[in-house]
Amino acid sequence: MSKTIKIVDLFAGPGGLAEGFSSITKNNKRRYSIGLSIEKDESAHKTLLLRSFCRQFARNSLPKQYYDAISLNSIDEREVKIEELFRTYPKQYKVASEEALKFELGKDSEEILDSKIKSIVENDDEWVLIGGPPCQAYSMAGRSRVGGISSEDHRVYLYKEYLKVIAKHSPSVFVMENVKGLLSAKVEGASVFDMILEDLSAPYKIIKGTGVNNYRIYSLVKENVKEPKDYTINSEDYGVPQKRHRVILLGVREDIKVKPTVLKKHSPSINIEDVISDLPKIRSGLNRSFYRYEINQKGKSVRKYKKVKDSEVNWRTLMNSNLNELVKLNGFNGDDNFELNNSNYGTGGEYLEYLNQERKEIAHQSWYIDKQLKGVLNHKSRSHLTEDLKRYMFSTMFTDRYKKFPRMRDFKEYGNKLLPDHSSAESGNFADRFRVQKKGVPATTITSHISKDGHYFIHYDKTQVRSLTVREAARIQTFPDNYLFRGSRTMQYHQVGNAVPPYLAYQIGKIVLKILDV
Structure with missing residues (x-):
């Protein structure tokens, strides 16, 4: 024995x-x-x-x-x-x-x-x-x-x-x-x-x-x-x-x-995609939008934001506006256009039922799947700044066309409005600030940094326009689907990354x- x-x-x-x-x-x-x-x-x-x-x-x-x-x-x-x-x-x-x-x-x-x-x-x-x-x-x-x-x-x-x-x-x-x-x-x-x-x-x-x-x-x-x-x-x-x-x-x-x-x-x-493509599609959440600069008490110019109502209609309106603007940039054309009008994805949740979605086979099927679990744990999208969502969309479109994620020089080449408003944006220190997880290859390393903003972990699906969820990161880390990560979502990301x-x-x-x- x-x-x-x-x-x-x-x-x-x-x-x-x-x-x-x-x-x-x-x-x-x-x-x-x-x-x-x-x-x-x-x-x-x-x-x-x-x-x-x-x-x-x-x-x-x-x-x-x-x-x-x-x-x-x-x-x-x-x-x-x-x-x-x-x-x-x-x-x-x-x-x-x-x-x-x-x-x-x-x-x-x-x-x-x-x-x-x-x-x-x-x-x-x-x-x-x-x-x-x-x-x-x-x-x-x-x-x-x-x-x-x-x-x-x-x-x-x-x-x-x-x-x-x-x-x-x-x-x-x-x-x-x-x-x-x-x-x-x-x-x-x-x-x-x-x-x-x-x-x-x-x-x-x-x-x-x-x-x-x-x-x-x-x-x-x-x-x-x-x-x-x-x-x-x-x-x-x-x-x-x-x-x-x-x-x-x-x-x-x-x-x-x-x-x-x-x-x-x-x-x-x-x-x-061998391990996350079967998960329910969800959209990014809407957070805030930049609307003006103000001079603070120290005489410095600071960015001011306003709250954006998070709804399916507002998301589609914003994404279609971004898409129409992006396909007109030098380097893209009509072939880069895609359909967003019928998404109706929702933003997911701490628990999200599969509903009537057909479950597809994935790699390591027996390792991940628990047939008693009728949905997905820890599968809720982040809310992002509207300006960052435009950069996410650009990044996924660029990656889809050129099979590599864009660097900061590519953002500048396609239009200065895409560049982040940071003093370090063109310094070269953060040339890969917005990194798409490419299809056809293993993901880049899931680290605790995923708990910060998600910019290094953008989903390859350009119709979802978001960073990876905790569950997607957990799948990439090979945690079984019935493994629940507790605490706030930030702490869930931190646990998975470590x-x-x-x-x-x-x-x-x-x-x-x-x-x-x-």
Whole structure:
């Protein structure tokens, strides 16, 4: 009989790694048991708690009350129903509340954490540590904003909280994820990546008074590592519909003599429309419109906006006006025109029924689709400035014609009125400020920046004129459709952008099983 392997998940976010590992089953029994998931963010923790609750039921056997709770459009009403759900199943909720821990590593009590981990592993010699220490300090974008990495930035050393757990509790295997920028990050001239590799190989040397276990560090994509980039996983090569490139380290305790295999590439790659084209079409919302400049008390010219009523009629009127204007620009012609009059899409919702729409097959059909779920979760569009919606429409038309999204120079070439009214618009620093997710290829990386404005994540369908919804981003990240993201919509986007793709984690989990199933 196959043993169930326990997992501790640090810096868990909304639970992408845990979802992948826990989805591996044999004879309908999960091969991994998530003993502890730790996350400091309140919204992500609520998402973790609900998903842990779901794992207490047999796979594909969630109670009807779960679907009743999540199939509501009001976030507040939904939260009330979820609390009722927890009270209806107190046993399952108790296990989930003990697993999903709201805790800040490096700040909250180490004694509490150590005690919890000890109670979970119970001297079990075979268990797995997973997680990804916060990566903002290592990201290229973060470093460019602050001019490099400061030795005073505590985030640089948060991996040592991960290291402490390895040193004190000696997992059989660990899986640690971080951004590609980690490979080139330096602090006071020293390579952060080299420092991390050395520390992870012999954690007891750093954390004094702990065990004596060394670890061998492996790449999941290269059998013979020759340079740091060999630890980078290009997710689009492994069935994930996005160009997400991340460093993932696999550590194996030195007493375990099994050499791990590497991930098998998927061919062909899965494109963005392969996983989101079946979702109900929705339009962008209307927010505000610029109407004049005013001089403020400091003598500076500032833009003033007025509220625009969001309605189907107003949206179609505005979009048709934009379309008529855009097709007359140099570079477009009548062939670029398209029909908007019969859209009647609506702006979606926290829950949106499919109604009579015919469900089409998508890639990874069995991975995403829950037949008990009669609609779509977290599928509501943003409201945008009317000026930005014109830029979105231009961007999708340009991408459709030239098979590449426009740069700022293209906006200027087609007419200065399209350029954003920012001092940096022509600086070259934000040349790809409006990025369309192109059909026929995997999406660009879904990052936490998607929570800001959506300009980098414009839907390829020029009739919808909007940025991606949370659910579309979640599909691109390979979260199953019944995975509910809790909190405000901004926080939902943030959770999705920070997560590890569960389908990638699923494949990694299978490699780990081969190490431990001996």
